[in-house]
Amino acid sequence: MKPVNEMRVQFPSRSINERLARSVVSSFAAGLDPTLDELADLRPAVSEAVTNCIVHAYPDCIGKIGLQMRMYANGRLSVKISDWGVGIPDVQQAMTPLYTTGGEDRAGLGFSVMESFCDKVRVRSKAGSGTVVTLDKYIRSRVTEEV
Amino acid sequence: MEIKSWLEDDTLTVCITGEIDHHSAAGWRTSIDREAVCAHPAVLVMDFSGVTFMDSSGIGLVMGRYRLVRSWEGELLLTGLSDRLRKMMTLAGLDRLPVWGKKGEKKYETC
Ligand SMILES: Nc1ncnc2c1ncn2[C@@H]1O[C@H](COP(=O)(O)OP(=O)(O)OP(=O)(O)O)[C@@H](O)[C@H]1O
């Protein structure tokens, strides 16, 4: 299926950009007329994926983060977050709730948040070359909801 | 980071406002710990009624403060949680800790 709209941005892995990424995705999603609840699901999920790039992918340097958004006629919103950082050696283990390689400030729940607030989460990663996380969320039209 | 807080009897209440993400969490942690370490309260109340956004960094913030107050056998209470924040805290299994409910949220004045 061809997307009805798409957008791509790139920004450095500075923590100030976590908020920016959330706003960009919210603004893009507005094209599908989401409910406040749907937006409130999307924002933490995007925040988790972007924060992971900043904290884990580039632990000692500032690297590039790619954000690609696509929307489809059937209401699917697809958000792809890419980094070219350290990668994840074992994705399944990384996605286990409470698993973290971060310090004591990290809960190990980023992937759990993504999974509980999105319809689908896909992770592709290779140690040493980077990670791509794709979040899919169906924005159900308000019209059908109200009928 | 300025944080609104007050100590009453043995209870320290801290009010978190705005967004809690990885960017802002370090500031909240420093401010809360400054007050808590100084007061060593029997109960630390974290008031979330002014929070407009939170991701797992907020859960990390709560878990870390829980460990801190436990180091002097204190208690942690969370108040002012919206349904959404409560759902997020439940993901972390925080509902299995005695951090809310039991003492009743109403007993504590919110920000
Ligand atoms: N983009 C990434 N690059 C490298 N490693 C990653 C990346 N994303 C996640 N990881 C690894 O997966 C683990 C789990 O990620 P998750 O977001 O679930 O938890 P966390 O980031 O450790 O803690 P939290 O998100 O609760 O603050 C991380 O600790 C890290 O080891």
Ligand SMILES: [Mg+2]
């Ligand atoms: Mg994370």
